Structures are given as structure tokens and as C-alpha cells.
Amino acid sequence: MARKKVNLAWIANDSTRRATFKKRRKGLMKKVSELATLCDVKACVIVYGPQEPQPEVWPSVPEVTRVLARFKSMPEMEQCKKMMNQEGFLRQRVAKQQEQLRKQERENRELETMLLMYQGLAGRSLHSLRIEDATSLAWMVEMKVKAVQERMGLVRAQMASSSQQVVLEAPIEAPAPMAVMKEKTPLEAAMEALQRQNWLMEVMNPNDNLMFGGGEEMVQPYMDHTNNPWLDPCYFPLN
Amino acid sequence: MVRKPSMGRQKIDIKRIESEEARQVCFSKRRAGLFKKANELSILCGAEIGVIVFSPAGKPFSFGHPSVDSIIDRFLFGSPSPTTLPSADPRMPVAREMMVVHEFNQQYTVLTALLETEKRKKAVLEEAVRVKQAGEAALWGANIEELSLGELESLHKSFERLRRDVAMRADQLVIEAAHTRSSSVAAAGSFVPPPPLGVNLGFGRGVEGSMALPPPTFFGYGRGPF
Numbered sequence: 437m438a439r440k441k442v443n444l445a446w447i448a449n450d451s452t453r454r455a456t457f458k459k460r461r462k463g464l465m466k467k468v469s470e471l472a473t474l475c476d477v478k479a480c481v482i483v484y485g486p487q488e489p490q491p492e493v494w495p496s497v498p499e500v501t502r503v504l505a506r507f508k509s510m511p512e513m514e515q516c517k518k519m520m521n522q523e524g525f526l527r528q529r530v531a532k533q534q535e536q537l538r539k540q541e542r543e544n545r546e547l548e549t550m551l552l553m554y555q556g557l558a559g560r561s562l563h564s565l566r567i568e569d570a571t572s573l574a575w576m577v578e579m580k581v582k583a584v585q586e587r588m589g590l591v592r593a594q595m596a597s598s599s600q601q602v603v604l605e606a607p608i609e610a611p612a613p614m615a616v617m618k619e620k621t622p623l624e625a626a627m628e629a630l631q632r633q634n635w636l637m638e639v640m641n642p643n644d645n646l647m648f649g650g651g652e653e654m655v656q657p658y659m660d661h662t663n664n665p666w667l668d669p670c671y672f673p674l675n
Numbered sequence: 676m677v678r679k680p681s682m683g684r685q686k687i688d689i690k691r692i693e694s695e696e697a698r699q700v701c702f703s704k705r706r707a708g709l710f711k712k713a714n715e716l717s718i719l720c721g722a723e724i725g726v727i728v729f730s731p732a733g734k735p736f737s738f739g740h741p742s743v744d745s746i747i748d749r750f751l752f753g754s755p756s757p758t759t760l761p762s763a764d765p766r767m768p769v770a771r772e773m774m775v776v777h778e779f780n781q782q783y784t785v786l787t788a789l790l791e792t793e794k795r796k797k798a799v800l801e802e803a804v805r806v807k808q809a810g811e812a813a814l815w816g817a818n819i820e821e822l823s824l825g826e827l828e829s830l831h832k833s834f835e836r837l838r839r840d841v842a843m844r845a846d847q848l849v850i851e852a853a854h855t856r857s858s859s860v861a862a863a864g865s866f867v868p869p870p871p872l873g874v875n876l877g878f879g880r881g882v883e884g885s886m887a888l889p890p891p892t893f894f895g896y897g898r899g900p901f
Contacts, residue, residue: 442715442719443780444715444718444719444776444780445718445719445773445776445777445780446718446719446720446721446767446768446773446776447719447720450766453719453720453721456719456720457716457719457720457722460712460715460716460719460720461716461722463712464709464712464713464716467705467708467709467712468709468726468728470689470705471702471705471706471709471728472728473689473690473691474687474689474690474691474692474698474701474702474705475691475692475698475699475701475702475705475731476691476692476698476731477702477728477729477730477731478728478729479726479727479728479729480725480726480727480728481713481724481725481726482724482725482726482746482750483716483722483723483724484722484723484724484746484749485720485722486720486721486722486765486766486767487765487766491749491750493750500750501751503727503729504727504747504750504751506729507727507735507737507747508747510735514734514735515735515737515743517734518734518735518736518737519737519738519739519743520710520714520737520738520739521738521739521740521741521742521743522714522717522718522740522741522772522775522776523775523779525710525711525714525738526714526775526776526779526780526783527779529779529783530779530782530783530786533783533786533787533790534786536786536790537786537789537790537793540790540793540794540797541793543797544793544796544797544800547797547800547801547803547804548800550804550816551800551803551804551807553815553837554807554811554812554815554816556837556840556841557812557815557833557834557837558811558812562840562841562844563844565841565844565848566848567845567848567849567852570841570844570845570848571845573841574838574841574842574845577834577837577838577841578838580834581831581834581835581838583819584819584827584830584831584834585831587819587820587822587827588824588827588828588831591824591827592824595824
């Protein structure tokens with residue numbers, strides 16, 4: 437099959453158009469037949485050639501009538517929801533291409549900003565930076581700073597906890613020893629409170645094997661009573 | 676990260692697909708392809724076409740040119756296309772239709788060309804970044820998870836320094852902009868004082884400072900800014 441790109445426009449040449457029509461109509465019928473078989477679904481195709489009063493259909497006239505009847509019997513909204521026409525199709529094609537373009541532009545912007553960042557880190561002047569470059573760069577640097585801070589906190593906490601006897605179960609993220617972020621989500625704050633209390637109890641009862649499971653009767657003086665079921669101690673078995 | 680390529684064209688038996696999930700996937704793809712072919716046929720050859728399919732779940736999908744309803748009416752009740760003028764060439768689609776197609780095609784062509792340009796730009800930028808990361812930007816571009824605490828601390832210092840530098844440049848730009856504005860306004864007879872130096876313009880002064888400008892909607896991409 438010849439694989440040259442076809443300009444999506446009406447074929448002016450009569451004989452070419454007629455040949456294309458025959459070929460593509462045949463291909464269309466084949467495709468719908470495959471779809472119906474592979475996916476075990478009902479379908480129909482109706483094609484009116486440019487100068488043919490009689491349409492060519494698939495699968496057969498009576499079947500087509502049945503499919504149309506089923507279609508028409510559905511509520512108006514259902515029919516229209518996934519209804520397409522030529523203009524809609526072309527419009528969608530353009531929209532998709534636009535989205536691809538935007539996505540690529542965004543990616544490129546990110547790469548450019550990264551290069552600017554490296555330039556700045558290397559000590560080279562930022563004098564030529566325009567306002568939009570400065571904005572993007574400020575944002576990227578901000579993200580980087582936060583990420584590095586978080587990672588440092590994690591590493592430090594891991595090092596600290598391995599030297600202590602307290603072993604914390606995996607799902608609890610160790611809090612950063614330095615107040616990195618002023619704003620914590622209520623969950624993070626409560627989790628921190630939970631751990632602080634845990635360490636405190638270790639200190640108070642150094643010889644007790646601290647079992648946190650089924651501790652409904654345990655008094656938790658340092659923990660705020662939140663309504664969050666997640667923070668219920670029986671959900672954090674430590675053993 | 677190399678995305679694993681799909682398995683390519685596989686020869687398939689034309690019989691019912693047993694796996695429900697695979698059947699649904701096949702339906703989505705082939706339905707889209709079918710509609711695409713029907714659309715092309717309608718444009719290339721000026722044919723009037725109707726396609727109706729039901730999904731495995733029973734949802735109706737339809738394509739019709741000039742419209743699904745007009746094709747159904749024509750098929751069931753034999754109504755001829757109402758838009759055909761006696762003088763018009765019955766073989767050729769109406770002028771309006773051809774104009775619409777042409778216009779959308781033009782838009783598509785322009786976008787495709789722009790996309791090509793961006794793709795070439797991407798290749799250039801990716802190479803530049805790769806070179807940097809192999810050289811002077813080895814630490815700055817490294818994966819944070821793999822760094823030692825010492826390296827992290829050094830990195831942190833570098834980024835904080837950069838943050839200050841960028842903030843300075845940004846403030847400078849804001850002041851310059853205000854100056855330009857005030858100098859043009861001063862010509863009209865009124866005076867606008869520039870913001871006093873040392874005022875926190877809130878440009879990325881660390882976590883406590885609020886960002887005066889909203890973050891650009893560029894990032895938040897799967898790859899992450901690193």
C-alpha cells in the first residue's frame with residue numbers, strides 16, 4: 437500500500453477520487469467488521485457515494501435498521517454525547533495538536549530554566565535575565581531548596597534514629613530536627629506529636645517494652661484529640 | 676528514562692477477544708481509527724457517511740457527515756440532502772464545507788510546523804543540559820536521593836545563595852519598571868515615587884517570604900524540575 441501522506445482535502449481529479457473512494461470504502465467496511473467481531477459489539481456503516489442514490493451499507497440493510505432502531509430508542513442525551521461530525525473531528529485534531537505544542541513548549545521552558553540555574557550557580561551574572569526568566573528561575577530554585585532541605589532532614593533523622601534504641605515503624609516519616617517548614621498539615625503535626633510522645637514514654641519507662649497495639653486505655657496526655665481515625669494508636673502497631 | 680516501546684503491529688485473529696479489559700482497549704482504539712477513516716473518506720471523496728457503534732458496555736458512539744441524524748433520515752426515509760442547490764455540482768461538496776476543512780487544515784499545518792521546531796529545540800536543550808551535568812553541574816543536577824549529607828549541605832548553601840541573587844535581580848527589574856513608568860508619567864506632570872530600597876518585595880526570600888508573583892504554570896511536570 438502506497439504510504440505517501442495524503443492532503444486532507446477533496447480530491448479534484450475525478451478518476452483519482454473515484455479510485456480512492458472505492459478503495460477506502462472497502463477498507464472502512466473491513467474495519468467495522470473487524471471491530472464488531474473482535475469486541476463483540478453491534479455496529480453499522482452507511483456510505484452514500486457522491487453520485488450514488490443507493491448507499492452501500494454494513495452489515496446488511498435489515499441489520500442496519502435494527503442498529504438504527506436501537507440507537508434512536510436511546511435518550512437524546514445518550515445519542516448526542518459521543519456524536520461526531522466532520523467539523524468536530526477536524527476541530528479536535530487541531531486541539532490535540534495545540535495541546536502537544538503547549539506541552540513541548542513547557543518542557544523546553546523547564547530545560548531553559550535549568551540551564552539558567554546552572555549558569556547562576558556557576559557564579560555567572562544574572563544581569564541579562566528578563567523578568568519572566570527571573571520568575572521561572574526563582575520558582576525552580578525555591579523547589580530545589582525545599583527538596584534539599586527535606587532530604588537533609590530525612591537523612592539526619594535516619595542517622596539519629598539508628599543511634600537511639602527507638603525503632604519506628606516505616607509509615608511514620610521522621611520529623612526534621614530543625615523547624616524547616618512553618619506550616620505543617622494537621623496530619624504531619626499530629627504525627628510529630630505522636631512520635632514526641634513515643635520518645636517521651638521511652639524516657640519515662642526505659643525498661644518497659646513499649647507495645648502500642650491495643651492501647652485504648654493508655655492515656656495520651658500530649659496528643660491532641662483529633663477526629664482523625666488515622667492517628668488512633670491501634671492503627672500504628674509497634675512491635 | 677526510556678519509555679518501553681509498545682509491541683508494534685501484531686498479527687491478530689479476527690475473533691472475539693476473551694479478556695474483558697483487552698476487549699475494551701481494543702474497542703477504544705479501533706473505534707477511534709474507524710471514525711478517523713470515515714472522516715477522511717467524507718473529506719477526500721465528498722461522500723456522505725454514517726457510522727454507529729455500541730461499546731461493550733452498550734454506550735452509543737456515532738460519526739456522521741453531514742450529520743448522524745441527516746444520514747439516518749436519508750437512509751430510513753430517503754430524504755435527499757437539503758443543502759443541494761440545483762445549480763451546484765452534485766459531485767463536489769458545498770463551498771462552505773470545503774472552506775471549513777481548508778481552514779482547520781491550515782491551523783493544523785501551522786501547529787505541526789511549530790511543534791517540529793519545538794522538538795528540535797528540545798533536542799538541542801537536552802544535549803546542552805547533558806553536557807553540563809557531565810561537567811560543572813554534576814552536583815547541582817544530581818539525584819538528591821544519592822547524595823551524602825555533606826553534599827546536601829553544600830548544595831543547600833549554593834541554592835540559597837542563588838535564591839538571593841535571583842531575588843536581587845528580580846527586585847532590580849521591578850524597580851526599573853517602576854522608574855520607566857514614573858519617568859513617562861512625570862512627563863505628564865505627576866510624580867510616582869519608586870518603592871524604597873530594602874523593602875521586602877517578597878520575591879523568594881525564603882519560606883517566610885511570600886512570592887509576590889504567582890508561580891508560573893510551567894512546571895509540575897512528570898519529570899520534575901530536576
